[in-house]
Amino acid sequence: MKRRLLFALAVLLAGAAAAIALAWPREEYIASRSPADHAATEANLARGAYLARAGDCMACHTARGGVPYAGGRALDTPFGRLVAPNITPEPTTGIGNWSADDFWRALHNGKSKDGRLLYPAFPYTNYTKVTRPDADALFAYLRSLPPVRQQNAPHALRFPYNQQLTLAGWRLFYFKPGVQQLDASRDARWNRGAYLVEGLGHCAACHSTRNRFGAADSTLGGGLIPTLGWYAPSLTSSGEAGLGKWSEAHIVQLLGSGVAPGASVTGPMAEVVLQSLQYLTPDDLGAMAAYLKSLPAASASPPPAAPPPPAQTMREGEKLYGRHCAACHGEKGEGKGPYPALGGNRALTLAEPVNAIRVVLNGGFAPGTQGNPRPYGMPPFGHVLGDAETATLVTYLRASWGNAAGPVSAPEVNRYRSVPLD
Known part of the structure; x- marks a missing residue:
C-alpha cells in the first residue's frame, strides 16, 4: 500500500514537473534591428535615459542613500523580502557582462542571463510590452552609467516561494510575453498612452487588485498595495479617481507636478511623480491622460451609501x-x-x-x-x-x-x- 502511494505521488510530481517544464521555454525572441540601436551614441543615451525615467527604474534599483542603480533596495511582499539587484555595468556584480540580447530576455521574458526565472516584483509582466528598439536604447543608457561594485543581497522568501519550480508554475498561469500591439481603430496618441501606461509605466502594478498568488488583474481597477499600506484608486473612467470627469489638462498637471485643482499626490504616488513622471514630455503625459480617460467604466454597481455615524x-x-x-x-x-x-x-x-x-x-x-x-x-x-x-x-x-x-x-x-x- 505504501509503495502504491509513493508511486502515485511520484507520477503526480512527474506530471506537474512536465507541465511546468512546458512553461519554462515559453518565450519570444525579437532580434535587434541593428547593433546601432544599442550603441553608445548621443541619441541612444538620451533616449535610454528618458525611458529609464518613464519606467522609474531608479526607484527600485537604488537603496535609500545609495548609489543610483547599484541595487540594494528591499521590497517587502506577502511572500517575503526581495532585494533589487545592481544594474550598473560592473562586470561581476552588475550587468557589465550582459549583451543586449540578455537584457531583452530579462525585460521581455523575465529570465536572467543565466536562464534563472526572475520574480515579478521586477514588473516584466508589464515590461514585456516594451519594443525591442526601446529595450536596446535603455540597455545603451544603463551601460553608460559608472560601474559600481556592490554585491547583490540574497532574497528572503519563504518556502515554497523561494523555489524556481514554484515560480515556473506561477508563470504558466499568469505570464505571457508579448510586445504591446497597436490598436488600428485608435490614433497614434492613444496608442502611445496605452504603451506608456501598460508597459514602461507599469501602472497596473499598483492600481490593480492582486489575487492570493500575487498576480495583478491588469484592469487598473484599483487595489490595496501589499505590505505598503496604501490604496491605489481605480483609474477607469468611472473609477474612484474620477478621471472620466477630469480634463486632460488637469490630469497632465497632476501627473507632471503632483498637484492639480482639488487634488495632490502623496505616499507612493508622490515618489513616482518625483522620480519619474515629472520628467516626461507634455505630449507623453497628454497621451497617458487620453488613454486613461478612455478606459471603460466599471460594470459593477457602486456600493450602497454607508449609514451615518452615531x-x-x-x-x-x-x-x-x-x-x-x-x-x-x-x-x-x-x-x-x-x-x-x-x-x-x-x-x-x-x-x-x-x-x-x-x-x-x-x-x-x-x-x-x-x-x-x-x-x-x-x-x-x-x-x-x-x-x-x-x-x-x-x-x-x-x-x-x-x-x-x-x-x-x-x-x-x-x-x-x-x-x-x-
Missing part, C-alpha cells in the same frame, strides 16, 4: 476638526488657499479608508517638482491623536460636507499606525 461620534469629530484642522481646511471643509477642500475630496471618500488614516497619522506631502517647487504639506498628527481619536476624526471627515463614506475603527487605525512609511 451623533456622538460626529460631535466629538467636529471638536477634533475644529481644534486641529479648521485653521487650514476651513470651518466647513471648504479649503483655504493651497489647502484643499474636504467636501467631495476623493482621498476621503474611497471605500478603503487607509489613505486618509495614513495622511492624518503621518502627514501628507506632495513632491517638490519643477511644476510645484515649493509644495505645501500637512503635518503629522499621529503623535497628538490616539487611535480612537484618529478614528473619530477620520469618520467625521468621511461623513461631512456631502461625504458619505463608511466609518473607521480604532483597530483599523492601529493596524496602519505600525506600517512603515517605506
Whole structure:
C-alpha cells in the first residue's frame, strides 16, 4: 500500500514537473534591428535615459542613500523580502557582462542571463510590452552609467516561494510575453498612452487588485498595495479617481507636478511623480491622460451609501476638526488657499479608508517638482491623536460636507499606525 502511494505521488510530481517544464521555454525572441540601436551614441543615451525615467527604474534599483542603480533596495511582499539587484555595468556584480540580447530576455521574458526565472516584483509582466528598439536604447543608457561594485543581497522568501519550480508554475498561469500591439481603430496618441501606461509605466502594478498568488488583474481597477499600506484608486473612467470627469489638462498637471485643482499626490504616488513622471514630455503625459480617460467604466454597481455615524461620534469629530484642522481646511471643509477642500475630496471618500488614516497619522506631502517647487504639506498628527481619536476624526471627515463614506475603527487605525512609511 505504501509503495502504491509513493508511486502515485511520484507520477503526480512527474506530471506537474512536465507541465511546468512546458512553461519554462515559453518565450519570444525579437532580434535587434541593428547593433546601432544599442550603441553608445548621443541619441541612444538620451533616449535610454528618458525611458529609464518613464519606467522609474531608479526607484527600485537604488537603496535609500545609495548609489543610483547599484541595487540594494528591499521590497517587502506577502511572500517575503526581495532585494533589487545592481544594474550598473560592473562586470561581476552588475550587468557589465550582459549583451543586449540578455537584457531583452530579462525585460521581455523575465529570465536572467543565466536562464534563472526572475520574480515579478521586477514588473516584466508589464515590461514585456516594451519594443525591442526601446529595450536596446535603455540597455545603451544603463551601460553608460559608472560601474559600481556592490554585491547583490540574497532574497528572503519563504518556502515554497523561494523555489524556481514554484515560480515556473506561477508563470504558466499568469505570464505571457508579448510586445504591446497597436490598436488600428485608435490614433497614434492613444496608442502611445496605452504603451506608456501598460508597459514602461507599469501602472497596473499598483492600481490593480492582486489575487492570493500575487498576480495583478491588469484592469487598473484599483487595489490595496501589499505590505505598503496604501490604496491605489481605480483609474477607469468611472473609477474612484474620477478621471472620466477630469480634463486632460488637469490630469497632465497632476501627473507632471503632483498637484492639480482639488487634488495632490502623496505616499507612493508622490515618489513616482518625483522620480519619474515629472520628467516626461507634455505630449507623453497628454497621451497617458487620453488613454486613461478612455478606459471603460466599471460594470459593477457602486456600493450602497454607508449609514451615518452615531451623533456622538460626529460631535466629538467636529471638536477634533475644529481644534486641529479648521485653521487650514476651513470651518466647513471648504479649503483655504493651497489647502484643499474636504467636501467631495476623493482621498476621503474611497471605500478603503487607509489613505486618509495614513495622511492624518503621518502627514501628507506632495513632491517638490519643477511644476510645484515649493509644495505645501500637512503635518503629522499621529503623535497628538490616539487611535480612537484618529478614528473619530477620520469618520467625521468621511461623513461631512456631502461625504458619505463608511466609518473607521480604532483597530483599523492601529493596524496602519505600525506600517512603515517605506
